[in-house]
Amino acid sequence: MTDTEHNQPPADAAERRAATPLVCYEVDQLPSSNLSMYQQAREDMQKVAEVTVAPRDGATFEVPAGSLFRIVSVEGPQVGDLNLWNAHDLSERFFSGKTRQLHATHVSTGDRLWSTLPGLRPMATITHDTLDWYGWDADGAGVHDVIGTRCDPYTNYMLKGVDYHHCCHSNLTRALATATDMPPSEAELHVHDVMNVFMCTGFTLDTHQYFMKASPVRPGDYIEFFAEIDLLGALSACPGGDCGSSHSDDITPCYPLLVEIYQPEAGALQGWRSPGRNGYSGTHGL
Numbered sequence: 430m431t432d433t434e435h436n437q438p439p440a441d442a443a444e445r446r447a448a449t450p451l452v453c454y455e456v457d458q459l460p461s462s463n464l465s466m467y468q469q470a471r472e473d474m475q476k477v478a479e480v481t482v483a484p485r486d487g488a489t490f491e492v493p494a495g496s497l498f499r500i501v502s503v504e505g506p507q508v509g510d511l512n513l514w515n516a517h518d519l520s521e522r523f524f525s526g527k528t529r530q531l532h533a534t535h536v537s538t539g540d541r542l543w544s545t546l547p548g549l550r551p552m553a554t555i556t557h558d559t560l561d562w563y564g565w566d567a568d569g570a571g572v573h574d575v576i577g578t579r580c581d582p583y584t585n586y587m588l589k590g591v592d593y594h595h596c597c598h599s600n601l602t603r604a605l606a607t608a609t610d611m612p613p614s615e616a617e618l619h620v621h622d623v624m625n626v627f628m629c630t631g632f633t634l635d636t637h638q639y640f641m642k643a644s645p646v647r648p649g650d651y652i653e654f655f656a657e658i659d660l661l662g663a664l665s666a667c668p669g670g671d672c673g674s675s676h677s678d679d680i681t682p683c684y685p686l687l688v689e690i691y692q693p694e695a696g697a698l699q700g701w702r703s704p705g706r707n708g709y710s711g712t713h714g715l
């Protein structure tokens with residue numbers, strides 16, 4: 430917002446400001462996320478794989494549709510930047526902006542991570558979040574935002590004039606390039622706005638600027654997702670660590686993150702079907 434002189438408010442300014450806010454989408458009309466089925470699926474699930482994400486680095490993981498995955502805090506408070514793709518078509522990827530519009534600025538159990546247009550379908554549903562007690566604090570902050578983009582070397586260079594290679598954008602790029610044998614210049618084009626796992630953020634009450642504060646996550650905390658479609662995921666252990674002081678440097682203490690993949694018991698998913706792509710005709714009136 431401009432900090433220069435403002436125009437004089439019109440005579441009916443108070444009346445204009447008093448318009449009633451409307452939540453943009455009728456989210457109660459979204460396809461049901463059937464939480465009781467997910468809770469049953471997670472009761473007797475077995476861990477089938479795990480991937481450790483090293484501090485200030487990234488790693489990929491695959492989750493078949495109908496499986497679950499957890500992102501677990503280990504060793505110390507650490508924020509993770511999550512990317513998700515359709516494992517068979519990288520052009521369909523996590524759509525943080527639409528997820529924010531359909532749910533909220535921060536997500537937790539029962540919320541879904543939606544894919545980009547024209548697919549627009551749930552890629553994953555959050556089935557458990559050990560930080561759901563946090564809610565909204567006195568600064569207006571919450572945990573697990575879908576607001577921020579990801580720390581990146583371009584913004585860092587613009588602000589500081591130095592090259593730094595371990596921003597989340599680069600960590601995700603290296604991880605995807607390694608997993609797919611793409612050159613980094615191609616892989617980076619698939620890296621997208623993230624879900625900020627465990628990150629504690631909000632907008633300042635006076636200027637509405639995006640802020641971060643030390644994450645409340647502690648070792649043993651986790652957030653768990655049900656994969657609605659076959660997923661390729663990438664996770665970066667942000668160089669900001671708990672994001673309580675700085676980012677895009679090697680100063681802050683950083684810790685690994687663990688990704689665990691779980692398979693539900695046979696028969697636990699009765700009645701569940703992987704969602705298809707969005708049903709819009711795609712003709713755009715032509």
Ligand SMILES: [Zn+2]
Pocket residue numbers: 510579580596597598667668669676
């Ligand atoms: Zn980061």
